[in-house]
Amino acid sequence: MAALLKRSASLLRAGALQKHGVLTKQALCLFSTNMRMFTNKISVEMDGTTGVAVLTMKSPPVNSLSLDFLTEFTISLEKLEMDKACRGVILTSALPRVFSAGLDITEMCGKSAEHYAAFWRAVQEFWLKLYTSNMVTVAAINGSCPAGGCLMALVCDYRVMADDPKFSIGLNETKLGIVAPFWFKDTMTNTIGNRETEKALQLGYMYSPADALKVGLVDQLASADKVETVASTVMSEWLAIPDHARHLTKSMMRKPTRDRLVTHRDADITSFVNFVTKDSIQKSLQMYLESLKQRKR
Numbered sequence: 001m002a003a004l005l006k007r008s009a010s011l012l013r014a015g016a017l018q019k020h021g022v023l024t025k026q027a028l029c030l031f032s033t034n035m036r037m038f039t040n041k042i043s044v045e046m047d048g049t050t051g052v053a054v055l056t057m058k059s060p061p062v063n064s065l066s067l068d069f070l071t072e073f074t075i076s077l078e079k080l081e082m083d084k085a086c087r088g089v090i091l092t093s094a095l096p097r098v099f100s101a102g103l104d105i106t107e108m109c110g111k112s113a114e115h116y117a118a119f120w121r122a123v124q125e126f127w128l129k130l131y132t133s134n135m136v137t138v139a140a141i142n143g144s145c146p147a148g149g150c151l152m153a154l155v156c157d158y159r160v161m162a163d164d165p166k167f168s169i170g171l172n173e174t175k176l177g178i179v180a181p182f183w184f185k186d187t188m189t190n191t192i193g194n195r196e197t198e199k200a201l202q203l204g205y206m207y208s209p210a211d212a213l214k215v216g217l218v219d220q221l222a223s224a225d226k227v228e229t230v231a232s233t234v235m236s237e238w239l240a241i242p243d244h245a246r247h248l249t250k251s252m253m254r255k256p257t258r259d260r261l262v263t264h265r266d267a268d269i270t271s272f273v274n275f276v277t278k279d280s281i282q283k284s285l286q287m288y289l290e291s292l293k294q295r296k297r
């Protein structure tokens with residue numbers, strides 16, 4: 001398993017995975033009964049009787065989406081996708097207070113253009129795999145989830161969030177002096193509508209759980225200790241629908257948004273690299289990172 005993961009990770013980075021579908025054949029049936037898989041940053045527990053896997057992010061301190069994290073996540077998801085016994089995935093965090101802090105800012109600071117391009121391709125791949133998954137995906141949001149963390153929750157079919165006012169959720173990119181790409185924006189617009197997205201994105205607004213429920217950014221609130229249980233109940237309701245009908249419906253709803261990124265994928269990478277290599281953007285990101293560190297002092 002470790003060797004397969006290592007090889008898969010290097011293939012994914014090299015972009016070979018999509019071209020040759022290598023993982024498809026090798027990883028088949030890894031989860032066909034009760035199964036546990038651990039990587040450095042993610043653990044997956046698959047219940048063979050219900051067909052539901054729980055994918056738990058465990059990358060302290062804040063489950064930030066680094067290149068390594070994204071690679072491990074995408075590979076784990078792909079393995080579940082290929083296991084016919086797996087029909088649904090619940091995403092959650094093992095960390096107290098944080099679901100995911102979004103993209104790892106250190107991946108966007110002080111690195112080469114080649115690194116930024118590889119990082120951005122991995123972010124796109126992560127979004128595409130989760131957005132177009134055949135499985136039912138439910139986010140059990142047991143902590144804060146800004147920016148890329150919010151995006152991860154938004155691409156799921158259903159969101160249950162812990163009803164704790166200390167937690168918040170939203171696309172806060174403008175607060176860092178950066179801009180949410182069009183496919184982040186599309187994902188949010190599809191969920192809460194154009195007007196609310198326009199306000200939320202310009203202001204980099206972080207919603208409390210109650211406000212997130214009000215605008216439809218999350219579907220349901222639960223007490224912090226019940227989030228995963230509620231997510232499991234929701235999952236069984238969704239799994240009561242025949243897979244093929246639900247999946248065709250999901251594809252029909254999501255295809256235009258998915259196609260837009262696929263069509264403009266290379267241009268989007270170029271645009272990201274051009275943007276993030278600007279001195280002014282580097283300065284904003286460095287200052288933001290520094291402000292996060294200062295908050296603790």
Ligand SMILES: CCCCC/C=C\CCCC/C=C/C(=O)SCCNC(=O)CCNC(=O)[C@H](O)C(C)(C)COP(=O)(O)OP(=O)(O)OC[C@H]1O[C@@H](n2cnc3c(N)ncnc32)[C@H](O)[C@@H]1OP(=O)(O)O
Pocket residue numbers: 061062064097098100101102103104105106144146147148149172173176178179180181271272275276289292293295296
């Ligand atoms: C027009 C063309 C456009 C083209 C595209 C252009 C632009 C690119 C768009 C890129 C889209 C970006 C998406 C993102 O996801 S950016 C990331 C945004 N994330 C955040 O703003 C979250 C910041 N973090 C927090 O708010 C908090 O950390 C928290 C998640 C609420 C957790 O709080 P707490 O438990 O109190 O933890 P600390 O704040 O103490 O943090 C612990 C350490 O973790 C470091 N940290 C936090 N977040 C990140 C991160 N996202 N990346 C890297 N590192 C992070 C933090 O600095 C602490 O580090 P230390 O222990 O060394 O001090």
